Amino acid sequence: MSTDHPPKTRPPATPGTGHGRISTETVRTIVEARHTRRTFWKQLALIGPAFVAGAWQFGPGNLTTAMNAGALYGYALIWVIIISTILMIFLTDMSVRLGIRTPVSLISSIKERLGGWVGVVAGVGVFLITLCFSVGNAVGSGVGLSMLIPGTSPVMWTVICTVAVGAILLLKGIYGVVEKILIVIVALMAFCFIASAFAANPDWAAAGAGLIPVVPEGAWLLIIGLVGTNFSINAAFYTSYGTKARKRTEADYRDITMVDTVPGIVAPGIMTALVIIVAAAVLNATGTDAPGAFGGLTKIFEPIAGPVGAWIFALGFFGAAFSSMIPNCVAGGTMLSDALGRGPSADTATARLGSAFILAFGITITIVFSGSSPVQLIIIAQALTVLFAPVLAALIVIMANDKKLMGPLRNRWWQNLLGVVGLLSVLLLSGRLVVSLISG
Template sequence: MTRDVVARSAARAAAPGPRVAWLVGPALVAGVAYLDPGNVASNMTAGAGYGYLLVWVVVLANVMAWLIQYLSAKLGIVTGQSLPETLGRRIRNRWARRAYWLQAELVAMATDIAEVIGGAVALNLLFALPLVWGGVITGLVSVGVLMLQSKRGPRTFESVVIALVVVIAVGFTVGVFVAPPDPGGVLGGLVPRFQGTDSVLLAASILGATIMPHAIYAHSALARDRFAPHLPHEDLEAGRGIGTARLLRATRWDVTIAMAIAGTVNLCILLLAAANLQGVAGTETLEGAYAALRDGIGPVVATLFAVGLLASGLASTSVGAYAGAEIMHGLLHVRVPMLARRLVTLVPALAILALGVDPTLALVLSQVVLSFGIPFALIPLVRLTAQRAVLGPFRNRVITTVAGIAASVFLIALNGVLLGLLITGG
């Protein structure tokens, strides 16, 4: 790639006005992971069961998510490799690499369960479609969206997903304006505290739904696909400084926009439930919450909620499948046809739906599984982005590394407390 091309790329990154739009997209696509049906179930359950108690968890999770997603994007931009690719090259022991892939693959499957179930529930609410068929349709539509990525490139894929994000945002926030929450309750919810084992379980579920391992893997790949081709890779120290630095500044804006949208929507879901569903019988399920919203606020809000849930399932399952394919390729150096992979990963979700397991419970528990997968993605990410040998002059500053370590310690500690409470029945 010539220096003229690099200069034009850097100019696009720095230029104001419409050209800045060229830089926006990867974080918004990765941010769909923060708006998936698992988030909806966890936040609705938390608000309906505990009111404003866990508002602080949503806010804290979103702050940590900003840092984590930026580090993921930075790794992809600077190295030209995704996190799975980087780990696949650095983990020399074949069995260790396979073990790491297995846990990452299980996390991706847990993600898929949440997303397919959420889409199935939405189709059932909107069209009375049986859950199993709703799951099949959700999976097949995700294949179509992914085909756009492979045939039309990342920009078309991003455009479709961003359009779904708009639908999600409208569907989940309208109710808060129609039936607003209590400001005093919201402020009180910013004080960190728990109320027993179930509230800790929900906190872990919210964190697992917000800081999702597959989003970390996916964002590094999305940033790589979009930006790495516009930068030379021969000279990390000298040949890429100006363009890379400007791209990273623009990426911080991309991540900020994405996390602001995701955080606002997640908070609105919890506040909607806290203000309108607390103490209402049957609201521990998505179906019950939909019925309560319809009866309490009106059919328009309830329908928008269901439409938002459907868009959430369709968008997030597409991004989840993209992440799963990247995990397998990066760690095992194997590419499986997307249709074959999609069919295999659909099986657990369809089995849960066919067996009649409560969809909302399955969603919440899947997010707990995700929370246990966070350290396996987060610790390597923080470590790699702190090393000069990996990122050269773009390695983390000390304060960034300290913040990443603090987030890792907090998440691991919360999971440890959760595990102890579940074992002791506390």
């Protein structure tokens, strides 16, 4: 007696069963993305990490180097801002994707994938860069308030601002209020630069010619300073931590790119280009040199604000410096804590000590070099930030190509192309800076 058994059939290939063509992870990402269609207002809620990085860029070092670029070389260095902004977008985008994919933090994943000592080098490197930025922030806050209140000492105001930031870091509830006030101040200055860019009646044809890469004689240190502030790889690196803290997912990635990453980085780039244009139109024509440029800054807002222009600039300059002091020391302390295995949080004892050291370093250098030109001190401090930038850029590109870690968010070939261009750029500039420092 034979019994007919129905032939065994293999279930149809479906995504995620192991024999289909599309992996479970990829399908889950697609499904989540389709089920998380957001309204315009919900998309705005994703704004955050990249705008923090952009605000960190647009500090006193950025304003000072851009203002000097326009005052000394007219429109010739606008191209530096355009290129560095494009490269910054791609490095920040890689960091955002790393923030989404890393289980704990970027440095923790670097330790796991590349070795513990590599993670330590990365964290200490970011910490050293924040030390350089602390000088510009300390000097800028003091200079801004001394311009706001003529006759007062910039060093005195630097000390007061440093103590105030230390108090804010201890009393976290106050920071939210202070941050909103400073955002309004910086936004006011941003509006004035946009209006002044037209009211100052610049030579727009010459500004257009400034998009063509040209290196004027003696401009290398200033170019390095511009790249150090606009192609801020440490800010891009830290973006992964902000993304992780906000618990972003792969389903959020596309919206994050549209409402946070691109506009958050493009905005300070546009503002910096406008600073160069206004400075070229207002200061370059008068022959104002770098040491005397702060005195000439009072003229930048005169086309739209008259005598009040000096007060507006001083207020905005102080706001940019003071608001940058806070994320700079928080990021530096957090990176150091994570590198030493104490946790990727600003609340650890190591992070707090690191933040305190950054503040102390900025005020110490300001006092020691109080007799020097504040403009030149800020430019040199910003230029020094590119010395370690190639290491951070290389780590971001390498980690963004880790297939096991990144999955469907791994770098595409064109993202790698721009990443390598950015890496080579900072590598060449850091080499150029070393040669300049050795040759004196």
